[in-house]
Amino acid sequence: MILDETIIALATPSGAGAIAVIRLSGPKAIEMAATHFKSVSGKNLSEQKTHTIHLGHIVDNNRIIDEVLVSIFKNPNSYTGEDVIEISCHGSLYIQQEIIQLFLKKGCKMANAGEFTLRAFLNGKLDLSQAEAVADLIASENEASHQIAMQQMRGGFSNEIAMLREELLNFASLIELELDFSEEDVEFADRSQFKILLERIEQVLKRLIDSFAVGNVIKNGIPVAIVGEPNVGKSTLLNALLNEERAIVSEIAGTTRDTVEDEITIGGMGFRFIDTAGIRETKDVVESIGIKKTFEKIEQAQVVIYLFDGSTAKAKLDDVAIELAKIRNKYPQKPLITIANKIDVLTDTELAEINKTIPDVLLLSAKTGFGVEQLTNKLLTMINSGALRNNETIVTNTRHYDALLKALEEILKVRHGLESGLSGDLMAIDIRQALYYFGEITGQVSNDELLGNIFANFCIGK
Amino acid sequence: MSLFQDTYDVIVVGAGHAGSEAAAAAANMGCSTLLITMNLQNIAQMSCNPAMGGIAKGQIVREIDALGGYSGIVSDTSAIQFKMLNKSKGPAMWSPRVQSDRMRFAEDWRLLLEKTPNLDFYQEMVSALLVDKDKVVGVRTSLGIEIKAKSVVLTNGTFLNGLIHIGDKNFGGGRAGEKAATGITEQLVDFGFDSGRMKTGTPPRVDGRSLDYSKMEEQPGDEHPAKFSFLDITKPLTHQRSCHMTYTSPEVHDLLREGFDRSPMFNGRIQSLGPRYCPSIEDKINRFADKERHQIFVEPEGWNTIEVYVNGFSTSLPEDVQFKALRSVKGFERVKFFRAGYAIEYDYFPPTQLMHTLETKLISGLYFAGQINGTTGYEEAASQGLMAGINAALKVKEREPFILKRNEAYIGVLIDDLITKGTEEPYRMFTSRAEYRTLLRQDNADFRLTPKGYELGLASEKRLRRMEKKLANSEAFVQFFKDTSVKPEEINPILEEKDSSTMNQSDKMFKIFSRPNISFDDMVKIPSVKDYVVAHQLDDEVIEQTEIQVKYSGYIEKEKNNADKLNRLEDIKIPKNFDYSKIKSMSYEAREKLSKIRPITVSQASRISGVSPNDVSVLLVYMGR
Numbered sequence A: 001m002i003l004d005e006t007i008i009a010l011a012t013p014s015g016a017g018a019i020a021v022i023r024l025s026g027p028k029a030i031e032m033a034a035t036h037f038k039s040v041s042g043k044n045l046s047e048q049k050t051h052t053i054h055l056g057h058i059v060d061n062n063r064i065i066d067e068v069l070v071s072i073f074k075n076p077n078s079y080t081g082e083d084v085i086e087i088s089c090h091g092s093l094y095i096q097q098e099i100i101q102l103f104l105k106k107g108c109k110m111a112n113a114g115e116f117t118l119r120a121f122l123n124g125k126l127d128l129s130q131a132e133a134v135a136d137l138i139a140s141e142n143e144a145s146h147q148i149a150m151q152q153m154r155g156g157f158s159n160e161i162a163m164l165r166e167e168l169l170n171f172a173s174l175i176e177l178e179l180d181f182s183e184e185d186v187e188f189a190d191r192s193q194f195k196i197l198l199e200r201i202e203q204v205l206k207r208l209i210d211s212f213a214v215g216n217v218i219k220n221g222i223p224v225a226i227v228g229e230p231n232v233g234k235s236t237l238l239n240a241l242l243n244e245e246r247a248i249v250s251e252i253a254g255t256t257r258d259t260v261e262d263e264i265t266i267g268g269m270g271f272r273f274i275d276t277a278g279i280r281e282t283k284d285v286v287e288s289i290g291i292k293k294t295f296e297k298i299e300q301a302q303v304v305i306y307l308f309d310g311s312t313a314k315a316k317l318d319d320v321a322i323e324l325a326k327i328r329n330k331y332p333q334k335p336l337i338t339i340a341n342k343i344d345v346l347t348d349t350e351l352a353e354i355n356k357t358i359p360d361v362l363l364l365s366a367k368t369g370f371g372v373e374q375l376t377n378k379l380l381t382m383i384n385s386g387a388l389r390n391n392e393t394i395v396t397n398t399r400h401y402d403a404l405l406k407a408l409e410e411i412l413k414v415r416h417g418l419e420s421g422l423s424g425d426l427m428a429i430d431i432r433q434a435l436y437y438f439g440e441i442t443g444q445v446s447n448d449e450l451l452g453n454i455f456a457n458f459c460i461g462k
Numbered sequence B: 001m002s003l004f005q006d007t008y009d010v011i012v013v014g015a016g017h018a019g020s021e022a023a024a025a026a027a028n029m030g031c032s033t034l035l036i037t038m039n040l041q042n043i044a045q046m047s048c049n050p051a052m053g054g055i056a057k058g059q060i061v062r063e064i065d066a067l068g069g070y071s072g073i074v075s076d077t078s079a080i081q082f083k084m085l086n087k088s089k090g091p092a093m094w095s096p097r098v099q100s101d102r103m104r105f106a107e108d109w110r111l112l113l114e115k116t117p118n119l120d121f122y123q124e125m126v127s128a129l130l131v132d133k134d135k136v137v138g139v140r141t142s143l144g145i146e147i148k149a150k151s152v153v154l155t156n157g158t159f160l161n162g163l164i165h166i167g168d169k170n171f172g173g174g175r176a177g178e179k180a181a182t183g184i185t186e187q188l189v190d191f192g193f194d195s196g197r198m199k200t201g202t203p204p205r206v207d208g209r210s211l212d213y214s215k216m217e218e219q220p221g222d223e224h225p226a227k228f229s230f231l232d233i234t235k236p237l238t239h240q241r242s243c244h245m246t247y248t249s250p251e252v253h254d255l256l257r258e259g260f261d262r263s264p265m266f267n268g269r270i271q272s273l274g275p276r277y278c279p280s281i282e283d284k285i286n287r288f289a290d291k292e293r294h295q296i297f298v299e300p301e302g303w304n305t306i307e308v309y310v311n312g313f314s315t316s317l318p319e320d321v322q323f324k325a326l327r328s329v330k331g332f333e334r335v336k337f338f339r340a341g342y343a344i345e346y347d348y349f350p351p352t353q354l355m356h357t358l359e360t361k362l363i364s365g366l367y368f369a370g371q372i373n374g375t376t377g378y379e380e381a382a383s384q385g386l387m388a389g390i391n392a393a394l395k396v397k398e399r400e401p402f403i404l405k406r407n408e409a410y411i412g413v414l415i416d417d418l419i420t421k422g423t424e425e426p427y428r429m430f431t432s433r434a435e436y437r438t439l440l441r442q443d444n445a446d447f448r449l450t451p452k453g454y455e456l457g458l459a460s461e462k463r464l465r466r467m468e469k470k471l472a473n474s475e476a477f478v479q480f481f482k483d484t485s486v487k488p489e490e491i492n493p494i495l496e497e498k499d500s501s502t503m504n505q506s507d508k509m510f511k512i513f514s515r516p517n518i519s520f521d522d523m524v525k526i527p528s529v530k531d532y533v534v535a536h537q538l539d540d541e542v543i544e545q546t547e548i549q550v551k552y553s554g555y556i557e558k559e560k561n562n563a564d565k566l567n568r569l570e571d572i573k574i575p576k577n578f579d580y581s582k583i584k585s586m587s588y589e590a591r592e593k594l595s596k597i598r599p600i601t602v603s604q605a606s607r608i609s610g611v612s613p614n615d616v617s618v619l620l621v622y623m624g625r
Helices: A031-036 A093-105 A115-122 A128-153 A157-182 A191-220 A234-242 A285-300 A314-332 A346-359 A372-384 A396-419 A422-442 A447-457 B017-029 B057-067 B071-077 B102-114 B184-191 B248-259 B281-287 B319-327 B377-398 B410-421 B445-455 B460-481 B488-497 B509-513 B526-538 B540-551 B553-572 B589-595 B600-605 B615-621
Strands: A005-008 A018-027 A037-039 A052-060 A063-073 A086-091 A221-228 A260-266 A270-275 A303-309 A336-343 A361-363 B007-013 B032-036 B051-053 B079-087 B095-102 B118-123 B127-132 B133-140 B148-153 B163-166 B167-173 B197-201 B206-209 B217-219 B241-249 B295-300 B305-313 B337-339 B341-348 B366-368
Touching: A005 A093, A005 A336, A005 B445, A018 A031, A018 A115, A018 A260, A031 A037, A031 A086, A031 B118, A037 A063, A037 B600, A063 A093, A063 B553, A086 A093, A093 B319, A157 A422, A157 B032, A157 B410, A191 A361, A191 A396, A221 B167, A221 B337, A234 A270, A234 A303, A234 A336, A260 B133, A270 B526, A285 A314, A314 B248, A336 A346, A336 B241, A336 B319, A346 A361, A346 B102, A361 A372, A361 B127, A422 B553, B007 B017, B007 B057, B007 B102, B007 B133, B007 B377, B017 B032, B017 B118, B017 B148, B017 B377, B032 B148, B032 B295, B051 B071, B051 B248, B057 B071, B057 B410, B071 B079, B071 B095, B071 B377, B095 B167, B102 B118, B127 B148, B127 B184, B133 B319, B184 B337, B248 B281, B295 B509, B319 B337, B377 B410, B445 B460, B460 B526, B509 B540, B540 B553, B553 B600
Parallel strands: A221 A270, A221 A303, A303 A336, A336 A361, B007 B032, B007 B148, B032 B118, B148 B366
Antiparallel strands: A005 A018, A018 A086, A037 A052, A052 A063, A063 A086, A260 A270, B051 B095, B079 B095, B127 B133, B133 B148, B163 B167, B163 B341, B197 B341, B206 B305, B206 B337, B217 B241, B241 B295, B295 B305
């Protein structure tokens, strides 16, 4: 237990809700929050009083992640007795993860189960009887998290980590062998082999780290943004897909001003449909905020559905083409499905005109359900065809993600050391750290294990 | 009138490396001390190889010296060859080692002990301890003499029920030509101690005149030998003796295999575990069958003696097989044996029965040090002896115990490993056992430990002043490099010579010195550096220290930070009679192990195998700090 580290975790139950609370605790909590919080009134967070609440945005460089409320609790008057920041953000899983990851990257540590309470106890905020209750809690949470970890390790993840660790351990043993047994007649693996090994480890680590995004998608659903001008029937389409009246459906253009998300399982795969306002040029202030949000959502989505009203499109087909080009230019890699809605009222000539002007258009009527099945098939094909193909090994646990990030950092240091001809004893410092982070995922690594490995594989001793 | 009337403060049983250091420490700390051994002619025998130090072990000898022990001094005065091993690696790996004159080593030790105040000697076998309730009050000898003492340090080495094996023959003995000791194991087991058996071995000694050195590779000592002791009473060697190296061959291996059916290692006669890192030659060819040759180091036993130690050929095969096989080794064709190699089995007491002071948990005032604790090696034994002697003396004087932490000394790592994890095979020190080896260097053992040794009353004031001067001079020199700039025209020729990128403008010397391929030899070419060295009369030790501080400060700092984290857990003490059974949220295995070993701190608890990080978290909660 290192109390000078700043820890972070979601304080509200996991899953999507109206709002979520993310809690940071530790000596750097306020400082860290201040660097990523832009107050609407331009106040500097680190100069604010304790027990105050501030409206603003969480930003990563210049990218706004979410509009949030930040509460400040200065030590010792907080739950843990340390400096505590609570960020109330919007409740989507995506936003929660984005904010937590942002702070993890800045050196925050993912809190262990019950760690806030543990700190509260260690700082004298709880008495012994309360603490004993906490101890039981910790134990039970560990058991639960162990099960979760085991579940997540199915499908190759466990093997992958174990293999990596094994390789690192071999590497570490070879280095230790050179150090403790330099007098002996043992052949040391050559450095170019080490380099190849390190590069391979680095690749696997990077892939696993990248897979976290994919893992999140699988866990939380593949985000699909539905984009189009107001009143083209986005909400109706969503309802057709959802088979329930969740989004606001009305005949007034621009009703869907905020984004609404819902999940639907198609062919065993979770999709998260994000209903957005269109991207039509507008002077309406509220709506232009919606348009900005739309682009943010397109960015986050793995698939974009562009929807237009086939029945009123006649004069506007050129505008549709322009808007489609806009999206394609901005996000050339994003799979894009173009749909002409309300085709139940169209004549064959009109349909032919649409087909001619807009290539690869999917004709659909959200009202009658015509084409909806074709759409779901298309979504599934996109996954199977590789546009969304998942990595075989996927990291879904934020704690694992945290450990992998730190391991990668150490591995990069080892590689740098290797390239600059650093002595093995100094390289070993970083190798041991990397092994330590792997140990956080798979269990403990001890020096005895290194020595055991050496004796098992090499003839040592005069 | 009986031989002994007064009560000694400390009685040390056994006069090997552990016993000699223990006796010297207790006596030098002002305790009336008695050293009892079965044969006073054999004080500080090197029963195995004639060498002190080596990787991780050399660091320990430096630590013993820094605290005020004698091993470093004796190693210097009896050395016939010096090597700084691992010089091509980082400074934490630099490990001093000497080849020793075996007879001189023992003689110098005995003379040093004879000059030590408060120290008496007596030759006899101790056959029992005198115990009053849970407290030791003296010893009884084989003649039935009772000698009273406030504390007793047992350093029995391989003598407790020692059993020597050569081929299918075996006989009782503590060392070749010496009797085994009996009685103590049985008595301690009666008191409730666990005991076990361990095994070790030694190679044949041969007549150097019968060897053909022209067929071997010569292995000379360092061109510029250093030494162990931080004191200036010893000097580096001016001339040295070489060792030689040769190899076994498939033919030698075949000849050895012929004796396998008569090998006590393979026919089941020896059951106990020997050290994996010090295997017998038969073990090596058996386990690594595809290896066509193994190294043999031919080490002289002294300046003048013709006796030679055949390092790498430890064996308990029948003497005729040993002889026949060795005669097939290059250079050994006409070899004559002084004595055959042998294996020895002996009693040890799993060291988890000890506290950090090396005092037993069961009997107050009783200390164990050396092979009785399951360790191997002169250095490991000597350092335990020193610590046991110090703590026995402190207890008698009713002072606080002396415990070294894992980030303070290899000695701290050694003792903490022993008492926390125990050991199944003879325990030898390796640098990889230390989490913070960058801090535990041979060059800074005096900085780490001499102030502590002085406070104990063991290290002399002269020793402390020397260390302080070295520290002040090296710190000032480091500051000089931080403060002083160098111009491009001065430094660039030096950088070009080293293929290091040149400079466009003046910069601090520290930055350039920090570059991996730039050494002090390059820096001293700068006139202002040269002038500084001359003006301040800096010696090699200060220069070496400065170079290490400049070049490795980043790594040293990193490990210091990690060590500080460790220390926080180290500060969380566990109450003496803490009831682990009440912690239901802890695994059964962890509860059982913790109840048995009874760690003093949460940090120590975390190092016990079977105690998971989760168990530690739970424990932390219960400790409430």
